[in-house]
Amino acid sequence: MDFDWTDQETAFRDRLRALLADTLPDDWERFSQHGPASPALTRYAESFCGTLAEQGLLIPHWPVELGGQGLDPWHQTILAEEMWIAGEPRGGQYMNVNWIGPTLIRYGSPDQQARYLPPIAEGKALWCQGFSEPGSGSDLASLRTRAERDGDQYRVTGQKIWTSYAGLADTCFLVCRTSDDRKRGISILLVPMDTPGITVRQIPSLIGEGDIHEVFFDDVIVPVTARLGDEGQAWEIIGYSLTNERLGIPRYALARAALDRAVSILKAQDEFDGEAVKIEAAHCAALTEAARMASYAIVDRRAKGEAIGAESSSARFATVMAERRVCEFIVEYLPEALADAHPYLKMHHQRGIVAGIAAGAAEIQLNIIATDVLKLPREPR
Amino acid sequence: MDLSLTDDQVAILDAIDTLTRPYAGASLHEAGFALPDAQLDRDLAEGGFLDIGFDPDLGAVSAALVVERLARLPQTVEAAASALIRPLLGGDLPRPLCLVEEGRTTRPIRFLREGATVLLVGPSGVSTFTATAAQVRPEPEALYGYPMATLLTVPAERTLHAIPASEVLIRWRIALAAEAAGLLAAALDITVAHVTDRQQFGRPLATFQALRHRLAQAQVRANGVRWLALKAAATLDPGDAALAALHAQESARATVYDFHQFFGAMGVTLEHPLHLWTYRLKALVGDLRGRGGQGLAAAEALWG
Numbered sequence: 001m002d003f004d005w006t007d008q009e010t011a012f013r014d015r016l017r018a019l020l021a022d023t024l025p026d027d028w029e030r031f032s033q034h035g036p037a038s039p040a041l042t043r044y045a046e047s048f049c050g051t052l053a054e055q056g057l058l059i060p061h062w063p064v065e066l067g068g069q070g071l072d073p074w075h076q077t078i079l080a081e082e083m084w085i086a087g088e089p090r091g092g093q094y095m096n097v098n099w100i101g102p103t104l105i106r107y108g109s110p111d112q113q114a115r116y117l118p119p120i121a122e123g124k125a126l127w128c129q130g131f132s133e134p135g136s137g138s139d140l141a142s143l144r145t146r147a148e149r150d151g152d153q154y155r156v157t158g159q160k161i162w163t164s165y166a167g168l169a170d171t172c173f174l175v176c177r178t179s180d181d182r183k184r185g186i187s188i189l190l191v192p193m194d195t196p197g198i199t200v201r202q203i204p205s206l207i208g209e210g211d212i213h214e215v216f217f218d219d220v221i222v223p224v225t226a227r228l229g230d231e232g233q234a235w236e237i238i239g240y241s242l243t244n245e246r247l248g249i250p251r252y253a254l255a256r257a258a259l260d261r262a263v264s265i266l267k268a269q270d271e272f273d274g275e276a277v278k279i280e281a282a283h284c285a286a287l288t289e290a291a292r293m294a295s296y297a298i299v300d301r302r303a304k305g306e307a308i309g310a311e312s313s314s315a316r317f318a319t320v321m322a323e324r325r326v327c328e329f330i331v332e333y334l335p336e337a338l339a340d341a342h343p344y345l346k347m348h349h350q351r352g353i354v355a356g357i358a359a360g361a362a363e364i365q366l367n368i369i370a371t372d373v374l375k376l377p378r379e380p381r
Numbered sequence: 382m383d384l385s386l387t388d389d390q391v392a393i394l395d396a397i398d399t400l401t402r403p404y405a406g407a408s409l410h411e412a413g414f415a416l417p418d419a420q421l422d423r424d425l426a427e428g429g430f431l432d433i434g435f436d437p438d439l440g441a442v443s444a445a446l447v448v449e450r451l452a453r454l455p456q457t458v459e460a461a462a463s464a465l466i467r468p469l470l471g472g473d474l475p476r477p478l479c480l481v482e483e484g485r486t487t488r489p490i491r492f493l494r495e496g497a498t499v500l501l502v503g504p505s506g507v508s509t510f511t512a513t514a515a516q517v518r519p520e521p522e523a524l525y526g527y528p529m530a531t532l533l534t535v536p537a538e539r540t541l542h543a544i545p546a547s548e549v550l551i552r553w554r555i556a557l558a559a560e561a562a563g564l565l566a567a568a569l570d571i572t573v574a575h576v577t578d579r580q581q582f583g584r585p586l587a588t589f590q591a592l593r594h595r596l597a598q599a600q601v602r603a604n605g606v607r608w609l610a611l612k613a614a615a616t617l618d619p620g621d622a623a624l625a626a627l628h629a630q631e632s633a634r635a636t637v638y639d640f641h642q643f644f645g646a647m648g649v650t651l652e653h654p655l656h657l658w659t660y661r662l663k664a665l666v667g668d669l670r671g672r673g674g675q676g677l678a679a680a681e682a683l684w685g
């Protein structure tokens with residue numbers, strides 16, 4: 001067992017930090033309070049991702065043939081941590097490079113790859129993912145948005161909700177129903193967002209403006225060539241996408257950075273003096289570091305080419321515990337942070353509320369741990 | 382980073398499993414409150430398993446792995462302090478090694494008996510002495526899963542060790558966390574087995590989500606404690622050690638009553654061995670001034 005970073009990994013992290021310091025604008029911390037999906041951050045992300053692409057830092061974990069450098073999951077983790085600690089200046093593009101791109105590489109037709117991969121690799125694309133619906137959240141397989149086959153095209157009708165980035169996205173990774181079979185009746189369509197019949201409505205939210213949306217599909221015509229994989233293959237493809245995104249966002253890293261920042265502010269104000277505040281800060285750090293190590297244990301296995309399953313739900317739940325405790329710490333001991341005195345902490349707090357909900361609710365993670373890690377018999381349905 | 386066990390570590394743990402197999406399968410009917418085992422202790426000592434931390438190539442991580450693995454057994458032996466702290470002191474001190482914090486010497490002490498080495502650590506340094514019968518009052522009625530005794534007097538005549546107290550405290554915290562990780566894992570395993578077997582309302586208890594979620598959270602905690610303990614053993618950093626011990630004590634507190642709860646009345650009997658793990662966790666919760674003590678130590682190490 002070895003818990004040290006290699007020299008190469010340390011150099012990679014240093015390089016990212018230097019690039020962030022050089023590239024981000026002076027008022028970045030205030031600016032990053034615009035959520036990752038806000039129009040302001042989306043526009044900024046285009047220039048930032050262009051810079052990353054020029055430096056070979058946008059898709060370093062992609063295969064060399066496709067413009068990447070084939071770097072291992074440790075580098076991917078370092079990249080994700082540094083970007084998320086910095087407030088995710090890649091905006092919604094983190095999703096492109098982490099799983100939409102890799103999924104297209106695995107399942108896309110040559111035409112789809114030729115059309116969609118280069119803009120992702122250059123930092124010019126913005127995707128949204130149309131999974132959740134008003135009636136289908138945690139129970140995704142119950143989704144009802146319908147794609148009726150009509151010759152060589154589909155006619156799509158239905159509604160998606162909570163869709164991040166939809167307001168500005170150019171393409172939607174749309175999951176829809178092509179037959180009544182619960183899981184095998186679901187297919188994926190890659191739909192340009194300017195297709196007639198698509199209407200987007202923004203939903204005001206706690207995490208910054210422009211972040212989540214409703215998307216309506218009224219008789220939207222999509223050619224069959226826009227289908228990713230076979231009809232009914234969506235469940236398998238989503239499963240593959242998830243293996244690239246099993247751990248989700250490295251929230252433990254920003255939570256720890258926010259905690260350190262909060263403590264340094266409290267110290268400067270002579271308010272890190274009582275036992276209660278110190279002990280609570282330590283509890284926060286124990287949880288962020290436990291989540292970090294649980295995540296690293298999985299990255300390690302990915303780096304060795306092992307299949308990753310339910311253990312990642314354990315790391316995700318650990319991350320939710322850490323995120324919440326740090327948010328609560330800051331509210332309790334540095335309440336002015338939420339009133340804009342410390343933009344970095346406000347940014348963290350805005351985003352933190354999502355930890356146990358987006359990309360699979362915390363209780364769903366617990367269900368997975370119970371069934372697949374602890375091997376408890378299933379709940380009756 | 383490479384978080385797999387080395388070949389040596391795999392071999393050591395396999396050898397421990399082989400050695401302890403007869404003990405792991407022993408009948409535990411009415412095992413009593415603590416279940417010390419002198420034969421197991423001798424077997425482990427003779428096999429060199431408690432000396433692994435002396436080997437610089439194997440080091441504290443391997444020692445912590447041994448402690449974690451042994452803590453899963455129903456029997457208890459003094460492994461944690463011997464494996465992790467004795468390497469600081471030299472090998473010729475008699476075991477068991479009993480840890481005592483200066484100023485808290487009247488508290489019950491795990492494994493204390495005549496002939497044991499008592500290590501006293503605190504602001505005035507690190508010292509040891511061999512306990513005499515007159516200094517020790519056994520506590521056979523103590524509600525802990527370890528043999529316990531109270532130290533009646535601390536002799537003035539002690540061997541001083543020229544090592545900083547801080548180093549002992551770091552390793553004490555790692556030992557505590559590694560032991561807690563094994564105890565948590567074993568208590569969780571046996572609880573999982575029980576709720577899977579036990580049927581009520583025509584279905585296994587394990588199919589009720591209220592239990593599933595609390596057990597899943599216990600899994601998250603046990604996993605976190607294990608990793609923090611191993612990382613701290615690798616870095617020997619005071620902050621890492623304090624966070625590991627804090628997470629261990631907090632996790633013990635958060636899970637022990639749930640484990641008992643899910644056994645119903647069976648969990649309050651001495652016929653079932655659950656208490657062997659949970660009432661050891663209870664003993665660890667009070668070490669080094671409990672969560673507050675670890676929290677302050679962590680805050681000091683992390684933020685000065």
Ligand SMILES: Cc1cc2nc3c(=O)[nH]c(=O)nc-3n(C[C@H](O)[C@H](O)[C@H](O)COP(=O)(O)OP(=O)(O)OC[C@H]3O[C@@H](n4cnc5c(N)ncnc54)[C@H](O)[C@@H]3O)c2cc1C
Nearest residue numbers: 129130131132137138162163164354357358359360361363
């Ligand atoms: C900021 C944000 C961005 C998002 N972006 C996108 C996006 O881009 N695209 C997209 O498709 N979706 C997106 N989502 C939606 C997200 O995937 C869903 O919110 C999530 O899957 C949960 O679904 P739901 O909100 O309908 O909650 P529900 O399924 O209604 O669940 C509500 C709560 O009930 C509990 N619960 C549910 N099921 C169970 C169960 N089986 N056992 C125990 N408890 C349960 C959980 O506590 C859960 O949080 C986003 C959500 C947020 C908050």
